[in-house]
Amino acid sequence: MEIKSNQKIRVRLESFNHELLNTSIQKISEIIRDTGVYKAGVASLPTDKRIYCVLRSPHVNKDSREHFEIRTYKRIIEIYYDASVNIFDLLVKSDLPPGVFYRICIS
Numbered sequence: 001m002e003i004k005s006n007q008k009i010r011v012r013l014e015s016f017n018h019e020l021l022n023t024s025i026q027k028i029s030e031i032i033r034d035t036g037v038y039k040a041g042v043a044s045l046p047t048d049k050r051i052y053c054v055l056r057s058p059h060v061n062k063d064s065r066e067h068f069e070i071r072t073y074k075r076i077i078e079i080y081y082d083a084s085v086n087i088f089d090l091l092v093k094s095d096l097p098p099g100v101f102y103r104i105c106i107s
Helices: 020-034 087-093
Strands: 007-015 041-054 063-080 100-106
Touching: 007 020, 007 087, 020 063, 020 087, 020 100, 087 100
Parallel strands: none
Antiparallel strands: 007 063, 007 100, 041 063
């Protein structure tokens, strides 16, 4: 399929839960497929891993510690589209799950 214009939208998705992230990517892909817009694809970004070290006992045992981690999964979808289709409104109205943070950049 030919790209009619070089307008593109880049959607960046972030979540702590990778299953929610995959379902939201599928939902956006279905919206794009239904409108007939050319999609470049999904790119996976490196996972951020934040490790927190906590003392088990604040007064006595300084050597006894616990480690907790939070992983942030990230994906980018680049969408090439024609100016006649209002793809921005479709993406804003797509009902994504509450655990997914998304950013839409138009270029």
